[in-house]
Amino acid sequence: MTVLDGITLPRRWRVTSRLTPGWPIDEDHLLELWPHGRTQDGRIRWLYRLSRHNRTIFSAADISSPIGTTLSTDTLIITARTVLSFLTLCPGDTDAEYFDDYSRAQLAWRDGFAEKLSVYALEEICGYCGREHASPGCGTG
Template structure:
């Protein structure tokens, strides 16, 4: 899927030439559309790093059926990815974390709760405003 996207405010192009959301000073989420499914969903490839170390890398997040590739869809996918990656032990069944590595569990226990604010729809994780989404805030 080679389409031009306008990056949301505050996003960058990563050294791997992928759209990247610098979530905070330590975390970057790279996100790129990988392909379309037979029912028209966009499958997203992502990589979350902390201080340049990969914490998660997968392509298991999909858009809704018929979603159009756009800046808004990129932001929606980023929030969806982050919402799943920041689930905490009490948020879901324990077996959800069965395949997590020790490093991923340690990251979850230390960072997930704080980063989960950035995934909240309608609330800016940077400043708490309900007037704009998180990606790239510095008070947009």
């Protein structure tokens, strides 16, 4: 069991070279998450980085937890699913304007990998083993 600053990392997660919790989504992709302060109303603001073969695809701090959320393993898993669900949106999932600020590299990544990775963000079905639980903590697949 790995613990980083009081947070027990979910199974399969690791501490990255940036000293942040990292979720190896598949053999090619890593999602790093770290609490990055609080909003004025007390929500946890999250810094995240999605990379493929250690090349950054997305990096931002535009996701916040609900009001009253405490820092925990479950919060990390819920946040990982939330971030991944936004990053794997495809045309038809949302308004076309959502992708206006994407770089060419981000659009190419979306077109090549977003749909495949979206299964790991599902709340009910694990992208690793197909069972009914959250993918980020899976250790059975």
